[in-house]
Amino acid sequence: MATETNPLVDDELVDFLLYSVLDAEALCELPAYQQHSKETFDMFIDSVRRFARQDLLPTYKPMDENAPTFRNGRVHTHPALPALYDTMVELGVLTATRPESAGGQRIPLLVHTLASAYLMAANLGAYGYIGLTLGAAHLIEAFGSDELKRRFMSKMYDGEWTGTMALTEPHAGSSLGDITTTAKPTSEGYYLIKGSKIFISGADHGVKDNVVNLTLARIEGAPAGTKGISLFAIPRLREEDGQLVSNDVTVAGLIHKIGWKGLPSLAIEFGDEGDCRGWLVGEPHQGLRYMFQMMNEARIMVGVNAFATASAAYYESLGYALERKQGRELGARGGDMVPIVRHSDVRRMLLRQKAIVEGSLALLATVSRYGDVAEHGVSEDARERAGLLLDLLTPVAKTFPAERGFEANALAIQIHGGYGYTSEYLPEAYLRDQKLNSLHEGTSGIQSMDLLGRKVMAKGGAPLRALADEIHATIGRAREAGCDPELCTALEQAVATVGAVTMELGQRGMAGDADGMLGHSWDYLDMFSTLVIGWQWLSMAASAKTAPLSEKRRRATEIATQYWIRTEVPRIDVLANLCRTNERSYIDAQPEWF
């Protein structure tokens, strides 16, 4: 079986992205990263990828087959998890991006994204505890008082407690303005919390005793809707007289998820006994704002989850295609059976997976680098420009790997034939894992509204102009490097088309036809993502002309670039036409016609 030798993520691709395409070493010239170098980056990634392959991957299938259980009010998770968690903390994965003041190494997000991709590809659920704890602690780091940092953040960054986000309520789903959990002030510095949350990952488990829930709730008397929502830290156990005692956070039930089986998803109750204490993070009524300031990072991490799941499956199917013998080559009569990779339809499925998977990673790395510059760039201009690009590309970086990754995961099953339809092989588990990524942290539909309704229309169109500049610069670089001029021209035309469509949709929206604009947000996201991935491939193709690459990586880069630009980029015209002609079928279809 190929599984034991699954590389999870291609090392040469990671090096290529870091040091050729995205010049990670240039980041070391920024004051924030000056203690870093290629050596520290490589050391971090090497230790993480070794752990991912040797220790984490072998635990994936056992966890998939033994989902968490709920007994006597407590959630029981796989026994391998505590040691895995501790090792990940020791490797520095949890705090890698945080500053020294928070106990971290302040490694660029770019490097962290690429390193964590190996962990996610090895065992998505097990890595989930790290991602959730980092997200929760980071919120307190960014917005909490020193008192809260001492009380909660340090314990999380030290690896002593875990953390999670508890946003969703059963009746409200993505509609966060409708949450009803309440917070009643007391004179003791905390609030009494009451409410129900659902789909809360890792709110209880056997990894650590305590969990800090970062929760949205309404302070009594707060304004209605999204403006009246505050952020609270609510530990499962609270400290009293040096002891950890119950904080009246109870598990109401375990949700039977179809994937991510290492990490339990729970329905929880705050304050069933009237004694659940929550500590306000930052100012009252600013909860949603705080949460959304962390959203780019959270959504990029979902994109990396999605990439990782598709990458692991790609390598399973590649290993199978190289080993499994069946049939003969086209036109051959008799002779031995050949590995199925020799059938062109199998190579088509591999190439499609590769184009999706590696294009996704390139985008996620690019966006992560914008995140680094947006936070630590030397000039105000550089930070602002990177921030624009980060904001603009986040919905694509979240959605493309999830949606197309799901398609890639299905192809990995297809290559396995009947064997792919069994739980003896891994691809079906990866397919189940993948589906979550189009749902959590904002569904793909919500991302499409965010892209068209907010992001591209922001600041008089400055983000899109910045992106067009980036793409034109890449096209120029590709031309100079000697890439196929036809591919360069095709991408140039696609940029123009997307720009023109954006203008027309924006004008339609401003003229009051909100449906005629936002009703095309799915077409727009699809079109925009197709362009962005074409850009990423062309950027890799340009760098591949001079980078020190193996013949294999060079040829793969060329052929995947050609594949994406020739087969997918032409769809941009079809989608653009739907937007421009204001195709109404999917807008006008009435609920009562279904």
Next chain:
Amino acid sequence: MATETNPLVDDELVDFLLYSVLDAEALCELPAYQQHSKETFDMFIDSVRRFARQDLLPTYKPMDENAPTFRNGRVHTHPALPALYDTMVELGVLTATRPESAGGQRIPLLVHTLASAYLMAANLGAYGYIGLTLGAAHLIEAFGSDELKRRFMSKMYDGEWTGTMALTEPHAGSSLGDITTTAKPTSEGYYLIKGSKIFISGADHGVKDNVVNLTLARIEGAPAGTKGISLFAIPRLREEDGQLVSNDVTVAGLIHKIGWKGLPSLAIEFGDEGDCRGWLVGEPHQGLRYMFQMMNEARIMVGVNAFATASAAYYESLGYALERKQGRELGARGGDMVPIVRHSDVRRMLLRQKAIVEGSLALLATVSRYGDVAEHGVSEDARERAGLLLDLLTPVAKTFPAERGFEANALAIQIHGGYGYTSEYLPEAYLRDQKLNSLHEGTSGIQSMDLLGRKVMAKGGAPLRALADEIHATIGRAREAGCDPELCTALEQAVATVGAVTMELGQRGMAGDADGMLGHSWDYLDMFSTLVIGWQWLSMAASAKTAPLSEKRRRATEIATQYWIRTEVPRIDVLANLCRTNERSYIDAQPEWF
């Protein structure tokens, strides 16, 4: 929850297809069907759909949650199955299409397809026993001696034993020419069989004691490859002195399938003890030919499975979208939350599912009707023409519902949001079920080779000319009925494009560039299927202008037709261009570049 009221398949759509679009009553004028009428058709369908909704659907989830087990050499299936099987036999489902001489009612395949769709949508695995038994018995009916019919076919058609197909071997997969199971002649009229088979559905179970395996094997000394394969009937238990005794067919293992949990998939061994007796069906070395003569029907049935799975999921998501309240309409400030069907992105996902699901059923019904005329048409010309169309469209009828149905199934999950990611709701189970349909009875890739390499190139292009005539006739009918002329024109152009591409690919193939032709078979299948479904929708739209329909069905037909022709048919140009320019990325990509 909507599940208890899930209609599975829309009754009005079925009536519309039968009596308006496809004029099923005209079939009653054929001698073979003269005992039938709208009344007998309706009676049959009514009794079947009632059973599907009331008795079969409630057993689906219990079977999905309690997969078959393998203990002490026997396979144990869900205890509800024997009674369900007997009821289906009583309803006449098993023999409905067979002539009276075989104990049936000779109902048109068209009617049977639509009726069995309800059963498949209710419980795919449970219906599977019927489908497999029918297929096995039908092979003996068509090619077996009277002795074999008495011995095996009658027992199967009577509902006393079940049957199945045992083709696949572990090393050979789809490459049937490489099978190695052997058959040694004896002087007793039977052969001694030895070999291993895998992925054999229902070769053992708790529904009936005995199962007849229709198996491919090589008679000793037979020529190599596909020409040396013979067809055998091999019962699990054989009759000796009026007793049923073991026939040395053993279960080697249970395959852990990810769906179709009501029906076990097994690895079996023939002749471990040297005493497995098989009876030759028809002539020696004709096994593959016999099997492929039954293949159209088998593949259409896979298409119906796929349709049914997507239809059941569509209705789950529609029920959810109508009930689940979340968020507010675009532009609304405050007020109550609205059912999510009011969000245009949800309607887009419903419309896409509907276009795929109902377009699939229309195609499957159309193709079934060609099957009826091909077998029982009055004139030689009519039979031949229908046969050409049946052969040509079978790969599309098998593949489109499976591939696009999988996409529709994923949308049904997406509409359920986080709830869709749990096994408390049905869509995830339907997604698992669906994946098999792109794999069994010839993978989608194999279908694409069959379409381009065999079907469209057959008989000097006569099948494609016949199809073009049919589509042009539909366009003429649509124009006369007053359908949107732009949609008619778009489809007309698409027919021309597909015709031109076919010619060019054929010429390329004849010029010796087999890769340049068959390397585009996936593009071709996608392009061809998109046209065919556009034709089906336009045909429904034309009929809807005059048929006695509810306002709901009429509007749904109009909007789905517009949706498909405006959003999908334009992709034909993109795909055609890949074929015409002989895009080589997915052909030239070498195994060592991955």
